[in-house]
Amino acid sequence: MPAAVIALMLVMLVTQLAGFVYTSRQQQAVIELRNQTREMRIVQQALVDKKSAVEDYLLTDDLDHLQEFHLASRVLEAEDTDTLRRLDAFRVRRDTPSASQTLQLLDAAWIKGIELSRDGRAAEAHNLLVSDGMHGMVERVRGEINDYLAARNAHGERLEANISTGRTVVLALQIVSGGLTVLCLFVAFRLGRSEANGRREAMTQALEAHGRVKILFEMADILQSATGYEDANAVLRSSASRLLPDLHGCLYVFNNSRDRLDLLTEWNGERADQQSIAPGACWALKRGKPHVNTDAPFSLTCAHHSGDQQVLEVPMMARGELYGLLTFSSLNTNSVPDQKANGGIISALADAMSLALSNIALREKLRNQALRDPLTGLYNRRYMEDMLDRFVLLSARTGTPVGLVMIDLDHFKRLNDEHGHLLGDTVLRAVAQTIKEGLRETDIACRYGGEELIVLLPDCTLEDAAAKAETLRARVEALSDIHGVRITASFGVAASPETDSSVRDLIASADAALYEAKHAGRNRVVATAARVRDTLAIAAE
Template structure:
């Protein structure tokens, strides 16, 4: 373009010079040459400057595209929200260095957005630890929303801080998985937010797909480990956990106890009240067990109406006491469901009543069978194999 301008200027220069030479005006010819040369030079410089600006813009666009491709590639390897948030933070700081950011992701019950990652200036206010979806216009509308109180925009009901922020919902397959908030504290913040919306939308789209994939993987992982009716762990996970806990107990010298639980007369309950009632009872029993035990304890559905609990770092005496407490909680469900509900418990412990992983389940099952034979709705502890001076009687039985 600059060469074309120079060529045009040269043509004008020669034509004008020739005309003035023919007229015999040498001084006018010189003046004309200088004037036309200055015009052509200015035009060439302007076109060269415009070309340079276009070149720089193209370079910036290419760099942004490369950054987005690199971010997308990294997100495919992210296994959880924390890793995905770290990738988003790194890309955002390179592409939008003047903006603070915060990433929120829905919790499992989808009633709250929890802060996963935040970045920006140290002197700026910390983002809220969680947000309610009902307080966010971006989440409710499924569209980007700008909060700028000074310019009179409609702001979200959750805390938005002193700066101007744009909130971008992360959507995939028609569902919102998270929220990206970018905040600008400098002058002309509103215009800057409008200018960077294209990059913000690209960041949000890539992150939306990543969050969707993570949610899908977590769902498949949960389905492979959990019983769909009760939400308890399945037998496969229970067996792996039991082996792991007992191996750890052998190294540390601690005890690991096992409770085998069987709901009494469950077939009669299904026959008299229907299978829907039986399913509801199983779910409520599972809730009672999980609600009364420690987070480190493992509650699993062993099969049918039979459940199993692994109690790490728990002696046979403590496990028996916990079993009695659980028995009473299950029996109290009778009033809720208007039907007789009870359970029998068998208790075993490594190393006190069983030697290893292969022995502890059969030993606990034998104690459960003894509880059934003794009249049901009771707790029976297996016989101790390691004698101690303060040892309890060989069989601990607690009648209803």
């Protein structure tokens, strides 16, 4: 009977863990499917935006629509490698150009239409864009994308059904296993007290295993809703503390440059020896497998390990890429965490968190592609306009000042002509970087267009904004010695509500001040004069 009970417990535990692994894999497939669908929708929307931008430009000659056209083009360039390859593989008809080729043909036609419109041949441009061939290509790409999305959605519904079925089967098996366990324990109790005690112990283990699996299911489900590192950390701390109460744990993740791992969170106490770890100093990261740091003689120990505490380190991998490191150490003894008893739980924690961190990184990458300028890494013009609208509205409502600094590199065209565009791009990136380093965390630096930059300074008066602009001017000029060419910039400063009360007037005032700085000799800061009524109001206060 004891052997039968043990066998029953093992079958139940294996069944539960197998159900969890199956459901987790199905959930991962659903997440990947959703990511692919979202990327395809981005391509679909970018295609619509490009077509609309060209048509709106031909109707209005408004250059803002060209900005929208180029923004949509950058989105397509960022997405058109893997996304369009999947779309081409999905196509049923092979006698028509691929989606990538069709988009290139459309892009060439749209650009030609824009050039014709600029040359004053608007009617020719209109006839080109409304031709049957252009319309057919657009509709064909749209149809292929719609068919792809419909198929992906249907596949996603099948995966969701598989997950639901898996959970139902696991639950049914748990109920059946639980009933059989109770029956075996009842029989064992009648046969003898010793066997009854063994049955009760087995049942306790089974209930603990069931509780752990339930916690893991809850953790995986909640992590799908995590939108950032703080959410994921909170879920990990809560789940790990319940699943492994006798172990202290730490989570390390790569920084942006991936040259070190920083401590992101820890649970069951604050006893982390290292706040950061170099990837090359960790055997678990180099091998891609769990590693134990121990003080035993002749043992292989990581270079970052210090002290006599024995630590189990588990690398976190998803989609073939390392995202971080989990460490576990015993709270009560100086022994190595029991991998036989807790190995499945630790592995499941690492897998769930790896997938969550992968999804967070993907969302952040997509967000940055939509908001950042690819050359300088600064925010783009659309983001700047949105934030400036908010700041000016807040200034009008509460009186909180906001400064605006417009920057233009001096003789940048000459630098490109004399030294080449490669150096010009290098200088532009260096200027953007030195400006970011000279700002507060709350300040916002944007690329306005070409070599023009704009800096938004919330809670900053006109005088303070001018002082900050002078500091930035000196930082830009200091780049001359680094790059071996003369690098300077002119600055125009305005502030709300001191100089203007609307976004358009604020930008116009800063631009006028910049124009004045250019004509006064360049490499200087010119601030817009404060409005008379604001000066009188301040004096009255």
